[in-house]
Amino acid sequence: MTAFTLAAAQTTSIAGDVPANIRRHLAFMQTAAARGVQLLVFPELSLTGYEPALAAGLAIAPEDALLEPLRERAQALRLTAVVGMPIRVAPGAGVLIGALVLGADGSRAVYTKQHLHPGEEVAFVAGQGGAALEWGDERIALAVCADFSHASHPRQAAEAGANVYAAGVLISEGGYATDSALLQGYAAEHRMLVLMANHGGPSGGWACAGRSAIWSADGSLLAAAPGMGDALVIARRDGEHWAGHVEAL
Numbered sequence: 001m002t003a004f005t006l007a008a009a010q011t012t013s014i015a016g017d018v019p020a021n022i023r024r025h026l027a028f029m030q031t032a033a034a035r036g037v038q039l040l041v042f043p044e045l046s047l048t049g050y051e052p053a054l055a056a057g058l059a060i061a062p063e064d065a066l067l068e069p070l071r072e073r074a075q076a077l078r079l080t081a082v083v084g085m086p087i088r089v090a091p092g093a094g095v096l097i098g099a100l101v102l103g104a105d106g107s108r109a110v111y112t113k114q115h116l117h118p119g120e121e122v123a124f125v126a127g128q129g130g131a132a133l134e135w136g137d138e139r140i141a142l143a144v145c146a147d148f149s150h151a152s153h154p155r156q157a158a159e160a161g162a163n164v165y166a167a168g169v170l171i172s173e174g175g176y177a178t179d180s181a182l183l184q185g186y187a188a189e190h191r192m193l194v195l196m197a198n199h200g201g202p203s204g205g206w207a208c209a210g211r212s213a214i215w216s217a218d219g220s221l222l223a224a225a226p227g228m229g230d231a232l233v234i235a236r237r238d239g240e241h242w243a244g245h246v247e248a249l
Helices: 018-034 052-058 065-077 145-149 152-159 173-190
Strands: 004-010 039-041 080-087 096-102 108-112 133-135 138-144 164-168 193-197 213-215 221-224 231-238 241-248
Touching (some): 018 039, 096 138, 145 164, 152 173, 221 231
Antiparallel strands (some): 133 138, 213 221
16 A cells, blocks of 8 residues: 545635635645645635625636636645535536535546535535545545535445545534544444544634544544644555644644
8 A cells, every 4th residue: 555645624714705715725735735745625615614695606616717726736736635615517506515626636526515404505505426536545535514414425435435534524612522423433334534624713603613633444533633723634644554643733
């Protein structure tokens, strides 16, 4: 098995300020690449903040030029970044919660949130998911927040051969204990490394918990941010062994 490094980017989004959030994403990408990270996963709707009331006005097509600085930086750094953005796949279509995959090879792909949280249907429509990502021996299934609250979602990922399950989320203090226990349980049940990238500060009126984390395939915790604030939660595999650590930014 070849070495592989992935990370959760725990970021604090500025509500509706996409240019400022892009600049922060670019800085995270630069730092992550310097640490050898090959796959960097950001929280749900990281480029806008979790702002359903603003989503219709901010939604873009996945190939929009607004994302070009991120795509170019990913290619230059040989890093794949998964960023959160409200998207429309066609003019007049409903708004989807997108996880946009900006590949190390300059490619673009999109994952759309399949399962909406109660109340999200006011601003969003349910998506169709997306293809798993592959690096050598790794097969990485993506998820966005409420997707993982449906046990069928990680189960189907595992049945399709995924050995990594990577979720960009917004989890509040009140929901953290339950949600983190679910993700830890999926790691052990399906023998998958599980990554959770949470917001590092308030968003959309929610007091986000931070504490982004990565669990190994036996359910043990590899690394977790200690609380709120910007951080990289990094896991690296050499051979069969995974090791994790956290860097505050």
